[in-house]
Amino acid sequence: MSTAAPALEISGLTKSFGTTRALDAVDLVVEAGTVHCVLGENGAGKSTLCHVVGGSLTPDEGGLRLYGTPYSPRRPADALAAGIAMVHQHFSLVPTLTVGENLRLLRLRDLPRRVARVREEYGLELDLDARVDELPVGVRQRAEIVKALLREPRLLVLDEPTGVLGPSETDALLATCRRIAGAGHAVVLVTHKLGEVARAGDAATVLRGGRVSGGGPLTELPPERLVPLMIGRPADALDAGLAGTIGLAPEGSSPADGDPRPDAATAHGRTGAALRLRDVGVRRPDGTSALDGIRLDVGFGEIVGIAGVEGNGQSELMALLGGSLTPGEGRVELDGRDVTRAGPRERSRAGLGVVPEDRLHEGCVPHLPVADNLFLGRLQGFRRYGALLDRRAMARAADAVLTEHGVRADGPGALMSSLSGGNQQKVVLARELALDPLICLAAAQPTRGLDIGAVAAVHSRIRDAAAAGTGVLVVSSELSELLALCDRIVVAYRGELLGPVDPSEPGARERIGALMLGAPTPRPGEDGARPAGAVR
Incomplete structure (x- = not known):
């Protein structure tokens, strides 16, 4: 491992939303030349961590350093200027434009050369003339990844990037992660798929309830040891299908x-x-x-x-x-x-x-709130006096559903957009x-x-x-x-x-x-x- 400064250092990172503490004194070090995997259950704070690194959220406490230099982004443009590229779970492409028009919004002078390089090096093919809103979700994800790679980042952050990719595309993406790390840069890969961790990762950090529950080099952490850190149950308790x-x-x-x-x-x-x-x-x-x-x-x-x-x-x-x-x-x-x-x-x-x-x-x-989304199409069951909604009855019913299905939300009145x-x-x-x-x-x-x-x-x-x-x-x-x-x-x-x-x-x-x-x-x-x- 190189003795150079880590690509990313996070210390004491804390972020709350109302009464919910999404991140609680999180420490994390991503070495240059590595793929660092971030694991955890839904609502563990993984996406919040990505948003802080990407500049779309400001932490309440804690600090970040990028290649040894203090790093305090206040907006996504700050992250881009620092050489950080992000691929979020939710797409950022303009749906009414073509793929090529979206890429031209990056205003890169040598765009054709960069597109050709990404295609040749990573096997990520795109139809530049296709409208984004007419593409399958997997192809849109591929376009997001290409868009991030065009910037030739020194730190690439991928939040659940393979969920909509086929096997060959997943293989190509993991190989891309290894190539970026091999060039001396770094990748933060957020994923639930432990097979991907074993194939692409060098180290891992596990979040649980907004805190770091464990981590370290993957040579010391096989997938079987990561499972209890994530869910509190041993790997051998999982059935064959889930495994x-x-x-x-x-x-x-x-x-x-x-x-x-x-x-x-x-x-x-x-x-x-x-x-x-x-x-x-x-x-x-x-x-x-x-x-x-x-x-x-x-x-x-x-x-x-x-x-x-x-x-x-x-x-x-x-x-x-x-x-x-x-x-x-x-x-x-x-x-x-x-x-x-x-x-x-x-x-x-x-x-x-x-x-x-x-x-x-x-x-x-x-x-709209979670309760409204749960009962879309069935609101007539909560009406009073013909037109009024019985919000208390909706909240009680929604609370029962959230508990039954293990949904982590700040109550039935929380907006759907606030959920992971x-x-x-x-x-x-x-x-x-x-x-x-x-x-x-x-x-x-x-x-x-x-x-x-x-x-x-x-x-x-x-x-x-x-x-x-x-x-x-x-x-x-x-x-x-x-x-x-x-x-x-x-x-x-x-x-x-x-x-x-x-x-x-x-x-x-x-x-x-x-x-x-x-x-x-x-x-x-x-x-x-x-x-x-x-x-x-």
């Missing part, structure tokens, strides 16, 4: 092994399809096909997963199910009822719960699970940005919903998550659904991986390869 989702299971193993599921067709006594898609087609604004005549049934009590690299139609499928996108052709049925042209409110009342991939912009109203990303996700999921009736739940990236304990709770609630007879459709970039949860998995590839694959069959992981690349694969026991075909 695989956070990156603790062996790479070649299947979390579904030894995890028997009830027969989805008989566990609840209902037959038929909770959700049925027939020959559904959707075209993008540029005329290309986003969904190409897909057919899919989700049975009552069945959990169906959709795997695939971002940008293969998953975003359009979720927008279609949520009612914000109407198909150009085909039919959508919910328990036999045609809801193809139904709006979001009508679908919710019919029993279709949707957890969108972009929770902040599509799943909630950030400037993971806690926002918990609120959105809790709202959709509370629909009565709940015929089908469609959830995109349901555990994105959640800590280990919250992931376990979400998995449990999804299984409980299926056991009660609800059909469940899960779209996830986490293959281990799908293998752990699902009765069958289909793969989104260029607007089609390929498969299905039984998660318990030998070689399921490898077969899904091949389908994600569009390769024909044989089923177990078959000779030779053949196309998987669209799900019928």
Whole structure:
């Protein structure tokens, strides 16, 4: 290790919001030439720490030093001038501009050269002519990362950057982190995925309740020792599916092994399809096909997963199910009822719960209180004298939901925008699970940005919903998550659904991986390869 000054020194950092102390006397040292991982549960203070380093929040107490020099940013421009680039959980791109127009806002003289260098060195491809608001969330995240790298930073801070990236993009990003560290600069990587910590990190700091609960060189802290620092429980207390989702299971193993599921067709006594898609087609604004005549049934009590690299139609499928996108052709049925042209409110009342991939912009109203977001669409249940809302009754009901789902918030009156990303996700999921009736739940990236304990709770609630007879459709970039949860998995590839694959069959992981690349694969026991075909 170099004897030069650390890239970043934080001492006694304290930050409060009202009665909530987000950071409490935090000390942290990031050495130059290293990747330093910051871990912790939702609400542990990780994002607040990032905002302080990035200049968008001012600490109440404590100090920072950057490469040995006192550093006291008062605005994000100060961080940029000091050579710090940030990638936050929530995107900063202007949605109505193209990717290229957003990059030109950086006012870099040699922008074309820098874009070409990032593409060549890190394998991060972008369509500069695409409008940001028409891009899948994973591609928007990629654009944010490219935007940060164009500044050639000496300290790069990444707040949960891989949650919306596919496996190959995640590999490329982690390799990018190593290259930046290898050039003598430093990276702060905030992540819940312990597999990423082991692959990319040199050291780690764990936050718990706003305080440092432990840390040090990763040569002395294997993932199994990081888990109790984060959640207060040993790693061997985690089930195989959860261990695989956070990156603790062996790479070649299947979390579904030894995890028997009830027969989805008989566990609840209902037959038929909770959700049925027939020959559904959707075209993008540029005329290309986003969904190409897909057919899919989700049975009552069945959990169906959709795997695939971002940008293969998953975003359009979720927008279609949520009612914000109407198909150009085909039919959508919910328990036999045609809801193809139904709006979001009508679908919710019919029993279709949707957890969108972009929770902040599509799943909630950030400037409204948590209670209002929990009961959107059900406010009539709290009305008095026709028009007035019984706020006390709403607060009591919201308090019970927050406790049940482990949401960390400064009460039901707190604004949604004040919650961490993971806690926002918990609120959105809790709202959709509370629909009565709940015929089908469609959830995109349901555990994105959640800590280990919250992931376990979400998995449990999804299984409980299926056991009660609800059909469940899960779209996830986490293959281990799908293998752990699902009765069958289909793969989104260029607007089609390929498969299905039984998660318990030998070689399921490898077969899904091949389908994600569009390769024909044989089923177990078959000779030779053949196309998987669209799900019928």
